[in-house]
Amino acid sequence: MTVPRFWRKQQNRYNLIGTKCETCGQYFYPPRNFCPDCRRDGKIIKNQFKGTGKVVTFSIIRSAGDQFSRLTPYVIAIIELDEGSRLTSQVICEIDEVYIGMPVKQTFRRLGTDGESGAIFYGTKFIPA
Amino acid sequence: MREVAVIGVGCTKFGENWDTSFRNLFVEAGALALDDANLSGEQIEEMFVGNMSAGRFVEQEHVGALIADYAGLATDNIPSTRVEAACASGGLAFRQAFTTVASGMADIVVAAGVEKMTDVGTEVTTDVLAAAADREWEGIAGVTFPGLYAMIATLYMDRYGLTREQLAQVAVKNHANGVKNPNAQFRKAITIDTVINSTLVADPLRLFDCSPVTDGAAAVILAPMERAREFTDAPVRVLASSQASSTIALHDRKDICTLDATVAAGNRVFEMAKVERKDIDFVEVHDCFTIAELCAIEDLGFCKKGEAGKLTEEGVTAFDGSLPINPSGGLKACGHPVGATGVKQVYETVKQLRGDAKGRQLDAEIGMTHNVGGTGATVVCNILRRV
Numbered sequence: 001m002t003v004p005r006f007w008r009k010q011q012n013r014y015n016l017i018g019t020k021c022e023t024c025g026q027y028f029y030p031p032r033n034f035c036p037d038c039r040r041d042g043k044i045i046k047n048q049f050k051g052t053g054k055v056v057t058f059s060i061i062r063s064a065g066d067q068f069s070r071l072t073p074y075v076i077a078i079i080e081l082d083e084g085s086r087l088t089s090q091v092i093c094e095i096d097e098v099y100i101g102m103p104v105k106q107t108f109r110r111l112g113t114d115g116e117s118g119a120i121f122y123g124t125k126f127i128p129a
Numbered sequence: 130m131r132e133v134a135v136i137g138v139g140c141t142k143f144g145e146n147w148d149t150s151f152r153n154l155f156v157e158a159g160a161l162a163l164d165d166a167n168l169s170g171e172q173i174e175e176m177f178v179g180n181m182s183a184g185r186f187v188e189q190e191h192v193g194a195l196i197a198d199y200a201g202l203a204t205d206n207i208p209s210t211r212v213e214a215a216c217a218s219g220g221l222a223f224r225q226a227f228t229t230v231a232s233g234m235a236d237i238v239v240a241a242g243v244e245k246m247t248d249v250g251t252e253v254t255t256d257v258l259a260a261a262a263d264r265e266w267e268g269i270a271g272v273t274f275p276g277l278y279a280m281i282a283t284l285y286m287d288r289y290g291l292t293r294e295q296l297a298q299v300a301v302k303n304h305a306n307g308v309k310n311p312n313a314q315f316r317k318a319i320t321i322d323t324v325i326n327s328t329l330v331a332d333p334l335r336l337f338d339c340s341p342v343t344d345g346a347a348a349v350i351l352a353p354m355e356r357a358r359e360f361t362d363a364p365v366r367v368l369a370s371s372q373a374s375s376t377i378a379l380h381d382r383k384d385i386c387t388l389d390a391t392v393a394a395g396n397r398v399f400e401m402a403k404v405e406r407k408d409i410d411f412v413e414v415h416d417c418f419t420i421a422e423l424c425a426i427e428d429l430g431f432c433k434k435g436e437a438g439k440l441t442e443e444g445v446t447a448f449d450g451s452l453p454i455n456p457s458g459g460l461k462a463c464g465h466p467v468g469a470t471g472v473k474q475v476y477e478t479v480k481q482l483r484g485d486a487k488g489r490q491l492d493a494e495i496g497m498t499h500n501v502g503g504t505g506a507t508v509v510c511n512i513l514r515r516v
Contacts, residue, residue, distance in 0.1 A: 001269060009265065030266040030378070057287075057385055059279035060332040061271065065256035068271040076272045076331075078280055078380045086380040088267045100287055111269060123269075 001112075003119050013123035016106050018085065020047040027083040051106035052129055053081040060095045067112050079104055079126055090125045103129040130231045132354035134364035135513070137166025138476045143345035143464030144314040151187045151245040152199045158346035158469075159200050159241060166350045166360045170201055173350075174235040176209040177225040179218035179242035180468035185257045187245050196241070215261035216417060217502030218242060219471025220372075220509030223349065227370040227511075230351045242469035243346035254342050258467070261503040263378040275339055275418065277379050277504045279331035282420040285386045286333065289435030291423070293333065295442045297324035299419040300337050302447050303455050307462025309448075309489035314343055314464030324419075338419040343464030347472035349479065357516075363483045368495075368512045369401035379504045388505030391428035395499075398510040399430075406430055409512070410493035411453040411481065413474040415501035416460050425499055426454060429510075448489070456481065456489055471500035471509060482515040 011017050018029030022043040026035065029049055035042030058077035061068070068074070075091040075098045091098055092107065104126040111123045139161025141154055149157070155178070163170055178196050183189045197209035212221045219242030226240035246254060258274040259267075267277065285291055301321055307313035324337040350360075357364035373393035376382055383389060399406065412429070416422035423437035431452060432440055440446055446454035457463045457477040460470060478496035480486040493515070500509045 001264070005265075030263075056380075057280040057284035059272075059276045059283060059334075060329070061273055061276050062329045062331060063251075063255065063275070064271060064273055065259055066252035067256070069252060071271065074271065076270060076276050076280070078385065088270045088272050088378065088380050090270055100284065112271070121269075125270075 001114065001121065003114070006119070006121050013111070014108070016049045016051050016124050018047050018049055019044050027081070027085045029081060029085040029087055049081050049083055053079045053104055055091065055098060055100055055102040055104060056080050056086060057100060058091065058098050077126070092125055092127045097128065105129040131233055133227055133230045133351055133367045134354045134357035134516070135349050135367060135475065135479050136352045136357050136360040136364055137162045137168065137350040138348070138479045139165055140312055140347040140473055140476045141345050142312050143343050143466060145247045146344040147247060149344065151183060151189060151243065152195060154245060154344060154346040155196050155241060155243040156199050158243070158348040159239065162239070162348040162350050168237070168350065168360060171205060172237045173202060173207060173239055174237050175207055175229055176202070176239040176241065177222040178209065178211045179220070179222035179471060180211050181213060181215050181218050181244060182257050182260070183245070185253070187248055196243070214507040215502035216415070216465070216467045217471055217500045217507040217509050218468040219347070219473065220498070220500030221471065221507070223472055223475055223511065224370045224372050224509055226351050227367055230353055236353055236356060238351045239348055240351060240472055241346065241348040242472035244466035244468040245344050246342045246466060247344050267378050267380070273331060275334055276331040278418040278420055279334045280379065281386055281424065281504070282333050285420060288386065289438070291438040293325055294321050295438035296338065296419050297321045298441045299416065299422045300324050300461050302441065303416060303459040303461040306448055306456050306489065307458025310458045310463055313458045313462050314341055315458070315462045334418055334420070340417045340460035340465035343466040345464060345466035345469045345473070347469045347476045349472060349475050364516050365479045365482045366514045366516050368404065368514050369398045370509070370511045371397035371401060372507070372509045373397065374507050375505055377503065377506045382505070386424065387434070388424055388428050388501065388508065390505050390508040391425060391499065391501065394508040394510040395429040398512055402512040404495060404512060408495050409452070409497050410495050411456055411491055412497045412499060413457060413477050414454055414459070414499040415470070416455060417465060417501065419461070421501065422454065422459065429499060453491055456486070456491055471498070474498035474500060475511060475513070478513050482513060
């Protein structure tokens, strides 16, 4: 992922900042700038998520793309944040430790690099809570 | 809207076609379809080509013009459009061709799909396919495409009690069908043990739960029903074609185990075709992974959620069952050249309905296709009927 493409979302990725629709009260992480339910009646504001949630489902990645092949096997999960939105993230734990419903919390980690000499990207991953 | 018929079909052998180029794959499928429709080529008025990622697989964009050129149609300057919806690109090309003929914009229209996937290594292929999901919010976390379907499978098994053996039976059944299909990538029967002892790719999915990486192309030619008999004695009518979209990311679905775009496209295609589920004689569904076939059977409304594993185990979806699913071998055994798959499904359906499916012929009057892009962000369904 190129540097400007990553930087645009740096605030969101570093600090788990998403959005909220003030009209209907729905939370969005990943952030949305348009509420899919209220559409033009929606009012979107920034929202700082608490950073806690639970595992909805998971998998262990054994065969990865070139950016992640050094990390295999690793745990990937869909996490439901306490506010209700869902996101996809790695969970930093033993591969036999993860289960459906496992409580997790955010942590600041390296996400990847842009090639061998490129920028290093940081952001949010999750650990058992 | 005019009635639309398929008047000719063509398909290459699917597999690791290292001696054939991207453009020649298409030319081969196109020539077979022209032959089948008794067309010389100059009658073709327009083309739609489904292709997911020639830009990354063979570093070629501008695929519509390239294909028209090497099909010998550049001198006629016909409109040729590449369409893309990841693994549903072929289905989308077919639907575009269908609406073009139905609307009266053109009479003789080609729908084709082509993908050349084996010119790059596995890690690059994995990365290209991950682009079918949300790159900024799924791919960046390191989730692979099999990893996304694996997360559907994890939740599905937990919720509905699907067994590892029931899931494996989907691959066993599709390999059994692939043995009888001369175009299939894998023509080898496997057992449940083959599947459950194969390498883990993304738990719980193993290598034999996954469709392979494939080169291949397919082409079909559409015409208004009223002109179909100028070209063929055995036209097949397209009763309906539907398309639906849903969230690009799996995590945003209302239910992780339900492809709501399949539900929507399914409901629309049945309504448009004016037929019932019980009228369908067989379905070519999008089994990019074993779990995907089970979700498809349920989301299309052929059984309740959570029951497809049991139906598969009982043989209902087998070649000699009451609702054969993927008589071609599906994506699992026939192969999955992503942009070509949606057109190959129509090719197979037409072959079956015309009685041309040598060695794997069903007794069928109405067939259905179901093509998925990504984890269900785009779905195309078609229903075809013998005339």
